[in-house]
Amino acid sequence: MNTSQLxxxxxxxxxxLSKRWTGLVIYQLLSGPQRFxxxxxxxxxxxxxxxDRLKHLENEGIVKREVFPETPIRIExxxxxxxxxxxxxxxxxxxxxxxxxxxxxPLQN
Amino acid sequence: MNTSQLxxxxxxxxxxLSKRWTGLVIYQLLSGPQRFxxxxxxxxxxxxxxxDRLKHLENEGIVKREVFPETPIRIExxxxxxxxxxxxxxxxxxxxxxxxxxxxxPLQN
DNA sequence: CCAACTTAATTACTTTTCGTAAGTAAGTTT
DNA sequence: AAACTTACTTACGAAAAGTAATTAAGTTGG
Numbered sequence: 001m002n003t004s005q006l007x008x009x010x011x012x013x014x015x016x017l018s019k020r021w022t023g024l025v026i027y028q029l030l031s032g033p034q035r036f037x038x039x040x041x042x043x044x045x046x047x048x049x050x051x052d053r054l055k056h057l058e059n060e061g062i063v064k065r066e067v068f069p070e071t072p073i074r075i076e077x078x079x080x081x082x083x084x085x086x087x088x089x090x091x092x093x094x095x096x097x098x099x100x101x102x103x104x105x106p107l108q109n
Numbered sequence: 110m111n112t113s114q115l116x117x118x119x120x121x122x123x124x125x126l127s128k129r130w131t132g133l134v135i136y137q138l139l140s141g142p143q144r145f146x147x148x149x150x151x152x153x154x155x156x157x158x159x160x161d162r163l164k165h166l167e168n169e170g171i172v173k174r175e176v177f178p179e180t181p182i183r184i185e186x187x188x189x190x191x192x193x194x195x196x197x198x199x200x201x202x203x204x205x206x207x208x209x210x211x212x213x214x215p216l217q218n
Numbered sequence: 219c220c221a222a223c224t225t226a227a228t229t230a231c232t233t234t235t236c237g238t239a240a241g242t243a244a245g246t247t248t
Numbered sequence: 249a250a251a252c253t254t255a256c257t258t259a260c261g262a263a264a265a266g267t268a269a270t271t272a273a274g275t276t277g278g
Contacts, residue, residue, distance in 0.1 A: 005151055006133070013206035014132045020265075023123045024115070036226055042114055046266065051227055072275060075226070082209045089201040096198060097122035100191045129236080145255055155237060160256055181246065184255070223276075234265070241258070248251080 016060060021045050021053050026062065026083060027090050033066075033078035057083070125169060130154050130162050135171065135192060136199050142175075142187035166192070 017023050024043040028034065034042075040050050054077060057063035062083040068074040079086075126132050133152040137143065143151075149159050163186060166172035171192040177183040188195075 006136075007203075007206070008212045009206040009210040010136075010203055011133070012212055013202055013210050014136070017202070018127050018129050018132045020127050023127045024120070027115075027119075027123070037224085040226095046268095047225095047227065048229090048267085049265070052265095072224080073273085085205055085209055089198060089205060092198040092201050093122055093126070094116075094119055096194055097116070097118040100194055101118040101122050103117045103121055146253085149255095155239095156254095156256065157238085157258090158236070181254080182244085219278100221276105221278090224274085226272090228269105228271070230267105230269080232265100232267080234263105236261105236263070238261090239259090242256080244254085244256105246251100246253075248249100 016057075016062070019053075019056070021049055022057060023093075025050070025053050025057065026079065026086055029063065029077060029079045029083065030087055030090060033076045035074065035076055039077065062086075125171070128162075128165075130158055131166060132202075134159070134162050134166065135188065135195055138172065138186060138188045138192065139196055139199060142185045144183065144185055148186065171195075 021043070024045070025039060028039050028042050036047075036050065036054075039045070039054075040047055045053070054063055054065070058065055060082075061080055064078050064080050064083075066076050066078065068076065130152070133154070134148060137148050137151050145156075145159065145163075148154070149156055154162070163172055163174070167174055169191075170189055173187050173189050173192075175185050175187065177185065
């Protein structure tokens, strides 16, 4: 049972961000609209999970899926206004990671 | 296999945040040092996972565990400087959630 | 025309993580 | 001594993730 005393909006926002891969997908899309296979290889997610995550983000109104009936057909994913609004947060995470994150493995005792 | 082209520091930072509950634990500790059972009930996490998350956050140098040998004994968790540095990010998430998150269920078709 | 290739998925199966509940150890209160 | 509290740990079924193979629709090359 969830008996938390947090703001439901904040809790939901954190829920989106703390689902594995969603943050990276959003971050990747901040550099512009992209195709499925581009996202897949840029962040190292499997197709199975990327498919799932894009669907969820579409449901949340964060990502938009567009089909371009060119030849060959092209499907592009991009951020909606809601998704783009996460840019300041991503910038903060970039800053924090540069200032505080150490990629070395901690010493094993 | 992870063949991503992202900055390893950023990727690690996102990895920390996108592990379930860690974000909420950090957010909760921003309001000050707290005991295990306080965190547990404020964010609605189970003891089993809170114990695990606090250990991980301690290993990452984000959370500090202090034992006060009073009577009764008291154990407090607080944020380190590294942990406190996440405040601006949390404020951004608060802003975003207030502006964009809708807690209503999406319509079922 | 047909075999091989590409993209955007989906399905099948194994491993890992989560959630619930119960148990434990140390100390406190009644 | 029995019941309670805190800070955990253990056990176990359920859910999610990871890997790999498959599919559907269309494209290219011979």
